[in-house]
Amino acid sequence: MALAIEQPVDAVLLAGDVVDQRNKRFESYGPLSDGISRLAKAGIKTIVVSGNHDFDVLPQLADRMAHDQFFLLGRNGKWESEVFTFGDEKLQIDGWSFPTNRVSVNPLDSYSVASQDVDLHLGMVHGDLDVTDSKYAPLTLESLKNSTPAGWLLGHIHKPELKHTEKPWVLYPGSPQAMDPGESEVHGVWLLDTSSAQAPEMLPLSSVAYYSETIDISDCDDDESIEGFVIREIKDLSRKNIDQSGVNLKVLSLRLTIKGSCHNPLQVKHDLKHLDEFQVNLEGVEVGINKVTTDVRKNLDPDMFQGQKNALVKALSLLQELESGKYSSATENLLRFYNARSVKLSNNYPTLDSVNEELEPEHQVGRLKRQLADIVSVIWGQIGD
Numbered sequence: 001m002a003l004a005i006e007q008p009v010d011a012v013l014l015a016g017d018v019v020d021q022r023n024k025r026f027e028s029y030g031p032l033s034d035g036i037s038r039l040a041k042a043g044i045k046t047i048v049v050s051g052n053h054d055f056d057v058l059p060q061l062a063d064r065m066a067h068d069q070f071f072l073l074g075r076n077g078k079w080e081s082e083v084f085t086f087g088d089e090k091l092q093i094d095g096w097s098f099p100t101n102r103v104s105v106n107p108l109d110s111y112s113v114a115s116q117d118v119d120l121h122l123g124m125v126h127g128d129l130d131v132t133d134s135k136y137a138p139l140t141l142e143s144l145k146n147s148t149p150a151g152w153l154l155g156h157i158h159k160p161e162l163k164h165t166e167k168p169w170v171l172y173p174g175s176p177q178a179m180d181p182g183e184s185e186v187h188g189v190w191l192l193d194t195s196s197a198q199a200p201e202m203l204p205l206s207s208v209a210y211y212s213e214t215i216d217i218s219d220c221d222d223d224e225s226i227e228g229f230v231i232r233e234i235k236d237l238s239r240k241n242i243d244q245s246g247v248n249l250k251v252l253s254l255r256l257t258i259k260g261s262c263h264n265p266l267q268v269k270h271d272l273k274h275l276d277e278f279q280v281n282l283e284g285v286e287v288g289i290n291k292v293t294t295d296v297r298k299n300l301d302p303d304m305f306q307g308q309k310n311a312l313v314k315a316l317s318l319l320q321e322l323e324s325g326k327y328s329s330a331t332e333n334l335l336r337f338y339n340a341r342s343v344k345l346s347n348n349y350p351t352l353d354s355v356n357e358e359l360e361p362e363h364q365v366g367r368l369k370r371q372l373a374d375i376v377s378v379i380w381g382q383i384g385d
Contacts, residue, residue, distance in 0.1 A: 016051025204246025
């Protein structure tokens with residue numbers, strides 16, 4: 001709110017899920033109402049559509065606010081168009097709001113609003129883009145691209161992303177504040193300056209940033225130099241991320257993947273075992289490690305084992321197959337068994353998002369590859385150099 005007043009802007013557009021279900025009537029309602037009133041006193045209009053989380057709260061708020069302060073468009077799942085005048089410019093906004101907490105049809109199927117004689121025409125809708133079986137207003141990028149507005153503001157996804165840059169631009173602004181490691185990279189608000197830009201531009205705002213980074217240790221001269229190399233890389237990557245995350249950044253959290261080949265992977269993994277405890281203050285920002293995945297391999301040439309049929313060769317062969325993505329029927333069966341076993345075990349922890357993530361095929365194949373790499377290192381250690 002303060003940034004909008006400082007800029008200053010003519011209007012603040014919110015695409016739903018402004019209020020979360022878990023605290024919507026207590027923690028969020030008051031601050032949201034106060035913020036809208038502050039904007040109104042500064043001459044800034046607030047224009048919103050409701051999402052699946054606040055489909056019932058935003059209409060209540062709209063009924064209590066002055067009609068020239070707060071505009072809720074598209075009540076009851078019916079498209080609504082409003083023209084706003086700001087100085088010499090006219091802005092048309094078409095909006096659609098969630099009527100209930102679940103909607104299984106594409107709102108664009110019922111969209112038939114024509115462009116009026118205005119300087120800028122925008123659309124606002126809350127929904128799940130290109131997820132055909134979604135219960136949260138499944139939108140398609142194609143239907144948005146074939147519509148009349150110059151741009152679309154979408155709600156539902158917390159991670160910011162400009163999905164389409166040509167007219168009409170399609171933007172998920174995301175949450176201004178990064179809330180968890182799944183909401184990676186830069187967060188903030190988006191500013192559309194109609195005098196100079198065709199599409200909105202990000203203004204970094206979040207005090208917390210999450211990044212996923214990969215560090216390749218293959219070029220290190222020896223295993224003993226790897227730990228120092230990794231620490232230097234962490235600092236360099238952190239400075240890069242700090243520079244692009246804005247002046248409000250206070251905390252930087254990294255998810256690291258350490259990959260590459262070396263002489264003794266098991267020793268390297270042991271040396272980096274406590275890397276997730278690393279902390280440093282850089283340029284006034286507290287940097288920490290949220291998660292470390294170590295995918296380090298023994299630097300072996302598979303060709304040197306041609307003609308052999310031992311456990312080491314079998315492990316290397318399966319690892320190569322998983323790397324290629326072209327699986328034999330036996331490997332397909334292995335992956336199905338692994339998934340079924342993982343699902344069965346995960347039923348003990350059904351509410352943990354991290355468990356759900358680990359059930360994704362990509363994550364399961366990655367874990368199998370890391371386990372095979374460890375098996376190769378153990379067997380080679382038993383054979384000896």
